[in-house]
Amino acid sequence: MSQVLSPLPGTFYKKPSPDAAPYKSKGDQVAVGDTIGLVEVMKTFIEVKSDASGTFREYLADDSCPVMAGQPIAGLE
Amino acid sequence: MAIQRLFIANRGEIAVRIIRAARELGIRTIQAYSEADADMLAVRLADEAVCIGPAPARDSYLDVGKVVAAAKAAGADGVHPGYGFLAESSAFARAVRDAGMTFVGPSAVTIDRMGDKVAARQAAEAAGVPVVPGSKGRVETVDEAVEIADQVGYPIMIKASAGGGGRGIRIAENSEDLRKLAPMAQAEALAAFGDGGFYLERAISSPRHIEVQIVGDGTRAVHFYERECSLQRRRQKVWEEAGATCLDEETRQDLCRSAVSLAEAVNYCGAGTLEYLYDPTRNEFYFIEMNTRIQVEHPVTEMVTGFDLVKEMILVCGGAPLSVTQDQVVKSGHAIEVRLNAEDPFMQFLPFPGKVGKLSLPEGEGIRFDHFMYEGYQIPPFYDSLVGKLIVHGKDRADAIARISAALEDLEIEGLKTTAPLHKALAKDRDVASDAFHTQWLEPWLEAGNLTRAQTGG
Missing domain, CATH: 3.40.50.20 (Rossmann fold)
Incomplete structure (x- = not known):
C-alpha cells in the first residue's frame, strides 16, 4: 500500500478538464510516472505523477480543493 | 459624489x-x-x-x-x-452601480465596447486611430483576398472569422501563397468552427508592444505618454519602460494624441491604456486593444511624470474633473519596472509559493518597490505569482538600466525563488542595452540558454 503525495501546495484536480473523467478509478493499474491528478499553483497546472506502481484504490483529496505540499492525494494497493 | x-x-x-x-x-x-x-x-x-x-x-x-x-x-x-x-x-x-456605489473605472457600456475586439477596432477607426491594415471585415473569395493583399502588402495573415487565441491563422508570403492557403484556411475554418469566413491582416514580423496611458473624466482625456513593454514571456510582460526610446518625437506625439482622441470619442472615465503594435521598419503604429483599468506597469509612468494615477482615477470616478491639462503633464528621464514573480527561472519558471524570510530592499533616490511582502509571510499558492515590482527612474535609458542593475543587487528576498536572476541577466544583455528587441525576442533568448550562461558566467 502506498500513497501519492502532492509535490506543491495549490488546488487539486482529479480530472484533466471539468468535463473529463478522473485520471484514475478504483481498480485501475498504476505504473510509475502515471498522471494521477493536477495541482494548480499560481495559475500554473502541474501534473502529479505516481512514484510507485500498484492498483488504484481511492483519491484522498477532494476535487477543486486546496492541498498542502506533501499531502496524500491518492492511495494505491 | x-x-x-x-x-x-x-x-x-x-x-x-x-x-x-x-x-x-x-x-x-x-x-x-x-x-x-x-x-x-x-x-x-x-x-x-x-x-x-x-x-x-x-x-x-x-x-x-x-x-x-x-x-x-x-x-x-x-x-x-x-x-x-x-x-x-x-x-x-x-x-x-446598481447597488448604488461608484465603480472606479469606466461605465459597463464602455468596458463592453472596448473589450470587444471588433467594436474597439471600429471605435478606433471612427476616431481616426490607425489599426493593423487589412480587409474591412470578411472576405468571401480568393480573388477578393488577392486584391486586398496587393493593397495591404505581404506577408499577410489569414484569420478565421470565428477563430480566436491564435487558432485558424496562416501567413502568406506572396500572392501565390495566398491563392494556395486561403482555400485551405476556408475549408479548415468551416470544419473547425462551422463558418468558412476569414479576414486578412498585415503580418508584422518583429513588432514592438507600445502602449499609451490615459486618464479621462468622461468629457476630457489626457495622456501620460507611452510605455514600451515588448519583453514578454508567454504573452506576459516581464520588464516595462517609460518611454519608448525607439520612437522619434513626431511619432510619439502622433501616438499619444491618437490615444486621447479615442478616449475622448468614447467619453472615457478613469485610467486606461491603449495598446499598440509598432512596426519599426515602417515607423507605423496600429491600435490593437484597450485595457479599461489601471495596469501592473503604471508605476513607470508615475516615475517619469511625477503624477499619481491611482489617486487621479479615484477622484475622476468620484465625479471630479481631471486635475491636469495636457500641457501640465511633463515627462522627465526614463523609468524601468521589472516584475518579480515567485517562480524559479532556472526550473522552467515553476511557481514557488514559499514563506518570506529576511527581506533586504533597495533604497535610494529614484527607486520604488511596490510589493505586499513582510518577513514571515507565507505566499498563498492560489493566485498570481507576482510578489513585487522594482521600479527605477534614471536621467536617461542607460542610466535607468544601470540603476535597475544596481537595485537588483541590493534586493534580497530569503525563502523564495524569484525571477530576479532573469532581470539581472537582462540588465546586462547587449540587445537590451541597445534597445534592439521586440515581442518575439525574449522566448528564443531563453531557449538559447542565455539565462543559464549569465548565471554561470560563461
Whole structure:
C-alpha cells in the first residue's frame, strides 16, 4: 500500500478538464510516472505523477480543493 | 459624489497600492480578502477588512454577487477593482452601480465596447486611430483576398472569422501563397468552427508592444505618454519602460494624441491604456486593444511624470474633473519596472509559493518597490505569482538600466525563488542595452540558454 503525495501546495484536480473523467478509478493499474491528478499553483497546472506502481484504490483529496505540499492525494494497493 | 469609503476588490500589491492612494486622499479603506488571504499586508494596512469567501478565486474575488454584497454590507460608497479578477467585467461594473456605489473605472457600456475586439477596432477607426491594415471585415473569395493583399502588402495573415487565441491563422508570403492557403484556411475554418469566413491582416514580423496611458473624466482625456513593454514571456510582460526610446518625437506625439482622441470619442472615465503594435521598419503604429483599468506597469509612468494615477482615477470616478491639462503633464528621464514573480527561472519558471524570510530592499533616490511582502509571510499558492515590482527612474535609458542593475543587487528576498536572476541577466544583455528587441525576442533568448550562461558566467 502506498500513497501519492502532492509535490506543491495549490488546488487539486482529479480530472484533466471539468468535463473529463478522473485520471484514475478504483481498480485501475498504476505504473510509475502515471498522471494521477493536477495541482494548480499560481495559475500554473502541474501534473502529479505516481512514484510507485500498484492498483488504484481511492483519491484522498477532494476535487477543486486546496492541498498542502506533501499531502496524500491518492492511495494505491 | 466623491468617494468616502472605498472597498478594495482585489489583493496583493495592487491592493496595497490602492490603500496608500486612498489614505492620502483621506478616504477610508475596506479591504476584501479570501480565507487564504487573511494575513496579507493589505488586510493589515486597511482601516477595515471583510472576508468574502474561500481560497479559490471563483468563490471569492471572482464572485460578483459576494463582492458586491460585502461592499454594500460594509457601507462602502465606492469599489476599486484593481487589475485582473473583475476589473474588466462589465457585469461587475453594472452590479456595483446598481447597488448604488461608484465603480472606479469606466461605465459597463464602455468596458463592453472596448473589450470587444471588433467594436474597439471600429471605435478606433471612427476616431481616426490607425489599426493593423487589412480587409474591412470578411472576405468571401480568393480573388477578393488577392486584391486586398496587393493593397495591404505581404506577408499577410489569414484569420478565421470565428477563430480566436491564435487558432485558424496562416501567413502568406506572396500572392501565390495566398491563392494556395486561403482555400485551405476556408475549408479548415468551416470544419473547425462551422463558418468558412476569414479576414486578412498585415503580418508584422518583429513588432514592438507600445502602449499609451490615459486618464479621462468622461468629457476630457489626457495622456501620460507611452510605455514600451515588448519583453514578454508567454504573452506576459516581464520588464516595462517609460518611454519608448525607439520612437522619434513626431511619432510619439502622433501616438499619444491618437490615444486621447479615442478616449475622448468614447467619453472615457478613469485610467486606461491603449495598446499598440509598432512596426519599426515602417515607423507605423496600429491600435490593437484597450485595457479599461489601471495596469501592473503604471508605476513607470508615475516615475517619469511625477503624477499619481491611482489617486487621479479615484477622484475622476468620484465625479471630479481631471486635475491636469495636457500641457501640465511633463515627462522627465526614463523609468524601468521589472516584475518579480515567485517562480524559479532556472526550473522552467515553476511557481514557488514559499514563506518570506529576511527581506533586504533597495533604497535610494529614484527607486520604488511596490510589493505586499513582510518577513514571515507565507505566499498563498492560489493566485498570481507576482510578489513585487522594482521600479527605477534614471536621467536617461542607460542610466535607468544601470540603476535597475544596481537595485537588483541590493534586493534580497530569503525563502523564495524569484525571477530576479532573469532581470539581472537582462540588465546586462547587449540587445537590451541597445534597445534592439521586440515581442518575439525574449522566448528564443531563453531557449538559447542565455539565462543559464549569465548565471554561470560563461
